[in-house]
Amino acid sequence: MAEIVPSRRVRRTPFSEGVEAAGVKSYTVYNRMLLPTVFRSVVEDYHHLKSAVQVWDVSVERQVELRGTDAGRLMQMLTPRDLRGMLPGCCYYLPTVDETGGMLNDPVALKLSEDRYWVSIADSDLLLWVKGLAYAWHLDVIVDEPDVSPLAIQGPKADDLAASIFGDGVRDLKFFRYGYFDFQGEQMMVARSGYSKQGGFEVYVEGTKLAMPLWNALMEAGKPFDVYAGCPNTIERIEGGLLSYGNDMTRDNTPHECGLGRFCSTQTAIGCVGRDALLRVSKEGPVKQVRAIEIDGDLPSCDRLWKVTAGDRVIGQVTSAAYSPDFGVNVAIGMVKMTHWDAGTRIVVQTQDGPRDATVHETFWL
């Protein structure tokens, strides 16, 4: 693959210096910002993530901040998920849809107070959608991107590493809850969350002043735990069935197609954008849905949508795929039509290197 050319438009992060010193080998661009994708090798990074602990520069998870009297009202308009039970200290996974129920993003929202939220976004300018709605509806809310850069601590030893920096209190944090913990005299927001199935935390670092000090402190304190710089790992996230916005779902898809129907309280989330379309979808369920797929043979890089066929008919698509060393098979994420989505169904995946036989898998590989 070719090189990536630097420019201001493809933003560096407050941790770029640390990422470079750790020998980053490749990047992708996510929310117009650099996201590391490989340090040692995808496979080495994978084994290490599953056995030790990694520090990830996930500054690309930009925040959309909503603050003002109407912040809560606007938040509920953004998602079919019922937010009435959301309290400060909570993180909510939030399918965000347009008027037809098409996915615009799948962020994690944090409620800071009754009139202030952060929405930690996947790869689309959700800010512009929220700003458009707030402006056109004359809402009393300011919508902006604050200077916040998340740093993730992921892996089976994440609790030990986090505790060595933030104290043992951090161990008591429940899944998808956040709290404030001291680092060098400042309170940092730490959430138990992250884009892996290995467990861990995300630290919402404000500004740049404490960014590299925190990175360096984690690297130093993590030596006994074999810490290393890391990043979201393609193999691990496919095994775990973690969807990637832009890869496995786009504006073409409803939450129900993405297997996110359980987050859609369309009956009670009164007035959210897309409610009518999603009420319709929820009546019969979706025609196609996300499935774990096991693919036979050698695979090229999944850098484009692969059609899935049965006989002469296109019955789905594969959008992420990789060889899993731990399971000894090619693991993949795709969408398959109802006619062929039952576990065990044999299908054909059309890669750029030709067709590959494949099977619809019962579950992801956990």
Added chain:
Amino acid sequence: MAEIVPSRRVRRTPFSEGVEAAGVKSYTVYNRMLLPTVFRSVVEDYHHLKSAVQVWDVSVERQVELRGTDAGRLMQMLTPRDLRGMLPGCCYYLPTVDETGGMLNDPVALKLSEDRYWVSIADSDLLLWVKGLAYAWHLDVIVDEPDVSPLAIQGPKADDLAASIFGDGVRDLKFFRYGYFDFQGEQMMVARSGYSKQGGFEVYVEGTKLAMPLWNALMEAGKPFDVYAGCPNTIERIEGGLLSYGNDMTRDNTPHECGLGRFCSTQTAIGCVGRDALLRVSKEGPVKQVRAIEIDGDLPSCDRLWKVTAGDRVIGQVTSAAYSPDFGVNVAIGMVKMTHWDAGTRIVVQTQDGPRDATVHETFWL
């Protein structure tokens, strides 16, 4: 610099096959799609662009389509530029701003008919802003991204090459006008426009069927003109003062700061978003503004904002810079405060490799 890792999220284009065959060496990501940045070398590409003709895959200039009874009304809401004189066949450069007058994008809009427009965007999801406004205002308009991928023909021999494919009629096309021309039995929209100062065209290719046939036909017919695959060239665009959204301007900047005040008819563009803020700005003019800047000494890669100082004070920023072989100096684009923006003012540019003396230049290098 590191490699870029492929994924479906970073979209390939209908011309990717041609781009790869031509030996692309590096990419950037623009609107979540691959944009080539170097073929032979930046300097070789530069000399070739200025002397021959190049074919550019600029599929990343995604279209936002507005169609419906309210399309014209919504278009005018998007921009302080007065659109009342815009006719079908016209391309308009369109500063697009938020409610505070901050730049959201600087697209080129094409009017297809009274109720249908394409907005050919720079690097931000303008689609989400337009969709948000259309939805919240209950406008009778459909806003979507059609399957259109622009291919540019740029360079002094662009007229000859375009004429050999589309016929001599294409030579009569005026600047920022478009027409329909036959290619293999289908009508293609061709505009006299493009992101260089060397002249040329942009072909708005619909779908994928004729994409590679057009690429190949241009490569074949272009042999007498020394055609080669190319891409927007950093050196050439800085010399020419072509701003890059995300590099030289962001949501922090008003059109007036970007030197785009002449496109702001805030007095007559009744009701456009941001009108009140821009009326205020236009009263006294901006405090800082885009300037051509000549920088002394050796320069590192301009991959981040460089502060501009005078004594102890920060009085601006440089956001794009490169060595110009033709002018024998480092050319740069920045913003400088009123106190220091006069031509000839000596300033200091703070690069990651240390300070560099510099001079505010009267004009760009044309």
